[in-house]
Amino acid sequence: MRDILIDYSKYGIVFKEEDVGKGITMESAYNEEGNYIGDRDTARNLVKMGIKPYAIKKGGVCCIGFNEEEQKWYGWSHRAIYGFGIGSVSRKVTPGTKYSEISKPGTWTMQN
Numbered sequence: 001m002r003d004i005l006i007d008y009s010k011y012g013i014v015f016k017e018e019d020v021g022k023g024i025t026m027e028s029a030y031n032e033e034g035n036y037i038g039d040r041d042t043a044r045n046l047v048k049m050g051i052k053p054y055a056i057k058k059g060g061v062c063c064i065g066f067n068e069e070e071q072k073w074y075g076w077s078h079r080a081i082y083g084f085g086i087g088s089v090s091r092k093v094t095p096g097t098k099y100s101e102i103s104k105p106g107t108w109t110m111q112n
Contacts, residue, residue, distance in 0.1 A: 011047050013043050014029070027040055031053050036061045037061075049074070050067040063075060
C-alpha cells in the first residue's frame, strides 16, 4: 500500500530507485542534503513521529532528527529511537545495568 497522503517534502525526504545488482532494485530515502535515511518504512516512521532527519556528518547516514512541535532531538539506530529536549534527564548506563537501577536519579539535565 502506498502512503500517498504523507507529505514527505515537508521533512525534506526524497526517494530514489536504486539498482543494487543482478536486476534487483531498491527504493531508498534520502534527506534534502542527499544523506541516506533508509527504506520507505524507515522514512514513514520518522515522518509519523514528526521527525526531520539529519546526518551528523556530510555524506553520512541520517541517525538524528528534530521534531519541531515537541522541540526535541531524536537519535536512532537499527534497534531503538530516543528523544530528548530541554529538561530531559539523562542517566549513565553501562552494559548489563538492571532496569531497576536505570530509574534512579539522572546524572545531568539538559538546560537552555
